[in-house]
Amino acid sequence: MDALTLISQDHSNLWRLAATVDQVAGEIEAGAPVEQPFFNAVFDYIEQFVDRSHHPKEDDFLFRLLRLRSLEANAVLDSLQIEHRDGPAKLTTLRNKVTQASTGQLSGGQLATELRNYTAGLKSHIRTEEKDILPLARTVLLEADWAEINRAFLDNADPLFGDKAKEEFRQLFHRIVSLAPESVGLGGSSAGTLQPLPERSKAEVQLRVEGMESCYGRIKALKGISLEVRRGETVALVGANGAGKTTFLRTLSGVQPMSAGSIHFKGQDISKMRSDKRMRLGICQSPEGRQVFGPLSIEDNLRLGAYTQPRDQVDGDMEKIFTMFPILKEKRALPAGTLSGGQQQMLAIGRALMGRPTLLLLDEPSMGLAPLLVEEVFNVIRMLKSKGMTILLVEQNAFAALAIADRGYVLETGNVTITGTGQELISNEQVRAAYLGM
Numbered sequence: 031m032d033a034l035t036l037i038s039q040d041h042s043n044l045w046r047l048a049a050t051v052d053q054v055a056g057e058i059e060a061g062a063p064v065e066q067p068f069f070n071a072v073f074d075y076i077e078q079f080v081d082r083s084h085h086p087k088e089d090d091f092l093f094r095l096l097r098l099r100s101l102e103a104n105a106v107l108d109s110l111q112i113e114h115r116d117g118p119a120k121l122t123t124l125r126n127k128v129t130q131a132s133t134g135q136l137s138g139g140q141l142a143t144e145l146r147n148y149t150a151g152l153k154s155h156i157r158t159e160e161k162d163i164l165p166l167a168r169t170v171l172l173e174a175d176w177a178e179i180n181r182a183f184l185d186n187a188d189p190l191f192g193d194k195a196k197e198e199f200r201q202l203f204h205r206i207v208s209l210a211p212e213s214v215g216l217g218g219s220s221a222g223t224l225q226p227l228p229e230r231s232k233a234e235v236q237l238r239v240e241g242m243e244s245c246y247g248r249i250k251a252l253k254g255i256s257l258e259v260r261r262g263e264t265v266a267l268v269g270a271n272g273a274g275k276t277t278f279l280r281t282l283s284g285v286q287p288m289s290a291g292s293i294h295f296k297g298q299d300i301s302k303m304r305s306d307k308r309m310r311l312g313i314c315q316s317p318e319g320r321q322v323f324g325p326l327s328i329e330d331n332l333r334l335g336a337y338t339q340p341r342d343q344v345d346g347d348m349e350k351i352f353t354m355f356p357i358l359k360e361k362r363a364l365p366a367g368t369l370s371g372g373q374q375q376m377l378a379i380g381r382a383l384m385g386r387p388t389l390l391l392l393d394e395p396s397m398g399l400a401p402l403l404v405e406e407v408f409n410v411i412r413m414l415k416s417k418g419m420t421i422l423l424v425e426q427n428a429f430a431a432l433a434i435a436d437r438g439y440v441l442e443t444g445n446v447t448i449t450g451t452g453q454e455l456i457s458n459e460q461v462r463a464a465y466l467g468m
């Protein structure tokens with residue numbers, strides 16, 4: 031772990047927090063009550079973590095050294111530092127607005143605007159640091175600079191930044207999670223209104239897997255997995271490397287043989303069905319590691335995803351994908367290999383969507399992506415979820431996956447060990463210790 035990784039992780043958390051506040055702002059605008067404890071938790075976190083710790087640390091070390099090494103950085107750093115300086119006052123103003131709104135002195139719509147202004151500032155600040163400052167720091171700072179920065183950021187005894195402080199920040203963050211409105215969980219977005227949970231838990235079971243086993247030669251990779259997914263649910267499957275997550279998805283879509291157990295989909299026993307038939311039924315997978323066809327154009331990659339579909343709907347569906355991912359439209363004629371990692375991930379998801387899934391399987395969609403791209407991919411998943419898509423999400427990024435999932439399953443060496451709602455798993459001690467690094 032180095033300072034840069036740490037800073038990027040902080041940014042990713044803050045970004046998620048900002049997206050959450052945006053979503054709550056939307057709900058307040060639509061008439062939801064102002065939950066003051068939730069906002070207090072968010073503001074406490076920003077005050078203690080961002081304003082008192084993260085920003086001063088950047089000012090004193092990263093920014094100071096960057097100014098020494100690069101004259102061109104000065105203007106950007108000046109404006110970032112002004113934002114650092116003004117942060118606490120802005121937060122105080124916002125706290126007052128929330129109080130005013132909860133006592134009826136300010137309308138929900140007015141508060142929503144204030145909240146959005148604030149998060150827009152926060153996001154643009156993070157974006158500038160991620161896109162301009164950190165890359166510049168990587169190129170111009172000397173080894174000795176990094177040693178100094180890392181020492182400062184990784185000092186476990188530092189009262190502002192060390193282990194004790196980190197524990198407090200975690201507690202604060204966890205408080206936000208537990209106080210966040212249920213419809214949001216952590217990491218909401220403005221992508222759409224989520225269906226309320228109770229409705230979904232009453233929806234019919236769409237997928238039921240019982241006692242699934244699968245082997246590689248003599249090694250049993252899945253040792254009897256049982257799991258169900260209801261219509262409209264987002265279910266997360268998390269677990270360490272080699273737990274069997276990918277094997278599970280591949281067995282489900284029929285490309286990996288199942289040696290025992292059963293799979294029912296929409297009431298039908300599909301245990302012995304060929305994979306292309308399963309795809310026709312609507313089980314479509316975006317595979318691990320993206321696996322787009324590099325030499326083929328983006329358009330042709332999308333067409334491949336629709337090979338089980340009637341021809342006359344393909345062009346229309348492709349336009350829908352292009353609306354969802356405008357960058358793909360821009361580059362539609364180019365080889366897929368020219369896309370960035372994040373864009374290829376969008377393409378892989380788009381290709382799965384071309385099969386008109388009724389159950390979308392996503393295998394580690396955030397793998398290998400920079401924090402802001404991870405956020406973009408998760409925004410897409412949230413948007414699909416808000417439209418009612420049934421999703422089975424496999425992730426190494428357990429926190430993010432559980433935060434948007436209705437329910438989750440923890441997989442350990444071929445067995446499901448813990449299951450519960452996304453929020454339950456996030457607060458589960460065992461899960462936190464093993465997968466969330468907390």
Ligand SMILES: Nc1ncnc2c1ncn2[C@@H]1O[C@H](COP(=O)(O)OP(=O)(O)OP(=O)(O)O)[C@@H](O)[C@H]1O
Binds near residue numbers: 249251273275276277
């Ligand atoms: N092609 C293969 N041949 C033999 N063993 C395999 C093969 N693929 C996976 N395994 C083994 O099966 C087990 C489960 O692997 P799997 O890839 O399903 O795990 P995973 O949870 O997806 O891991 P990761 O987080 O690394 O993607 C592991 O022990 C792995 O070594």
Ligand SMILES: [Mg+2]
Binds near residue numbers: 276
């Ligand atoms: Mg895998």
